[in-house]
Amino acid sequence: MSSSTATRPIRTISTKTASTNAASTNAAAHNRRAITALPDLRVGKRGWLALAVLMLPVLLISVDNTVLSFALPVISESLHPSATAQLWIIDTYPLVLAGLLVAMGNFGDRIGRRKLLLIGAIGFGAVSVVAAFAPTAELLIAARALLAFFGAMLMPSTLSLLRSIFADRRQRRLAIAIWAAGFAAGAALGPIVGGVLLEHFWWGSVFLIAVPVLIPLVILAPLLIPESKDPNPGALDLLSIVLSMVMLVPAVFAITQIGADGFSWSSIGLLALGLAAGFAFVRRQLTRENPMLDMRLFRVGAFSGAVLVNLMSVVALVGFLFYVSQHLQLVLGLRPMDAALALVPGLIVMVVAGLAVVPLVRFVRPSFVVAGGLLLSAIAYAIVMFTGQNATAVTLGAAFAILGLGIGAAETISNDLIISVVPEHKAGAASAVSETAYELGAVLGTAVLGSILTAFYRASVVLPIGLTDQQATSAGETLGGAVGVSNEIPWSLGTTLLQSARDAFDSGVFTTSLIAVLLMVSASILALVTLRKARG
Incomplete structure (x- = not known):
């Protein structure tokens, strides 16, 4: 009797352990199948x-x-x-x-x-x-x-x-x-x-x-290249397109103008226009679905x-x-x-x-x-x-x-x-x-x-004396212009102009x-x- 009683719990524990192990094995197999079933996203x-x-x-x-x-x-x-x-x-x-x-x-x-x-x-x-x-x-x-x-x-x-x-x-x-x-x-x-x-x-x-x-x-x-697009692009927003261009083009134009000729009222106005269009563009994007x-x-x-x-x-x-x-x-x-x-x-x-x-x-x-x-x-x-x-x-x-x-x-x-x-x-x-x-x-x-x-x-x-007005303008604005002019004038003047232009x-x-x-x-x-x- 006691022997029988003593062995019962052992049998019970063994059964539970086996069940648990079987469940773990089944879960692991299920996970492996799930992982295997995942699509391979890598391209060939x-x-x-x-x-x-x-x-x-x-x-x-x-x-x-x-x-x-x-x-x-x-x-x-x-x-x-x-x-x-x-x-x-x-x-x-x-x-x-x-x-x-x-x-x-x-x-x-x-x-x-x-x-x-x-x-x-x-x-x-x-x-x-x-x-x-x-x-x-x-x-x-x-x-x-x-x-x-x-x-x-x-x-x-x-x-x-x-x-x-x-x-x-x-x-x-x-x-x-x-x-x-x-x-x-x-x-x-x-x-x-x-x-x-x-x-x-x-x-x-x-x-x-x-x-x-x-x-x-x-x-x-x-x-070789598959087509792709936004599946839900929404309505064509022409106003946003116009605002994006008005935001960027005048602003970049103004930066270029300032770089070439310094600040002017026109460049400041273009910057202001770009900033205003940028504000309107951002506001519109934030309010659209x-x-x-x-x-x-x-x-x-x-x-x-x-x-x-x-x-x-x-x-x-x-x-x-x-x-x-x-x-x-x-x-x-x-x-x-x-x-x-x-x-x-x-x-x-x-x-x-x-x-x-x-x-x-x-x-x-x-x-x-x-x-x-x-x-x-x-x-x-x-x-x-x-x-x-x-x-x-x-x-x-x-x-x-x-x-x-x-x-x-x-x-x-x-x-x-x-x-x-x-x-x-x-x-x-x-x-x-x-x-x-x-x-x-x-x-x-x-x-x-x-x-x-x-x-x-x-x-x-420093431009040497003896250049025509056109030569002086060209040589005085860019190094490339000075090199071109130096080939059109006497050698001594050309050498002087080139040295000055390169140093400048x-x-x-x-x-x-x-x-x-x-x-x-x-x-x-x-x-x-x-x-x-x-x-x-």
């Missing part, structure tokens, strides 16, 4: 081929943004633009692009991003041929404006299509790293491509590179901070290229090809840095990576600041490599954060914000840093570089604050 070879096709417009647009940096001296000698026209040849493209990107990003969400990409590609290629044969500076400026119109269709489409193709976060981060590296590399590649082409062809050849790049895009995009651009995204520190990082990185890159391209060719007297080769190490470093930060942010906070990259940009400008007129091709090449290291890292992380924090159906609008920041940075880099150099040049250049151009390097250093340090601090909660 087709997805990466689609990325390769999307890189074609990315490289083209970014190259086109800076390719004129090296062509500008030749254009100055050929078309004889005024100092203001010379700045507009550079600034018209990013000015119009900045004004249209938000609107075009919204159109892409509505009509289809692939469709908008193809329309932009065909238009961009056709206008590039027109720009290549522009006979005057004014017609070249007009062609640049049309290029920007079609370019605005290309850029938001590429980044938002990446979001729809790469659903897996790790794959998407790598894809965006390649995208950002290509974008930054394209901006650095622009002067190199320009140098190679100008060595063998006329300045218009820098525009014709669009044609062989865009033909494969038009053929392959329908085969389905806004064109969800302004609440800017309340997210990672989004707003990443947008500002994009802007400041491009200010540093474009401002540096504006100076270094002219110093290498017109001050040091290098041929375009030799000047371009001095920038090759920086290009390589920029691409490598953009890809290397992808695994790095798994262990280091994105805020530290971005802030460190911006500080490297500050160091690059400090090198230029302290070398000044004694800067050699080796010195400038090393400074550009440091700049490329910083920008490659900062741009990759900032673009990943921008596209990752928004809903997928709003990817086009978010991409447009990112690209708008890029284009505003391109305008500011030229308008602010480039205009300071131009102002110092005008104030410091470099006289503003210290001030320009100091401003850039302060901007980059401030941007680094801003990144630490706004991106502190971002995770890799």
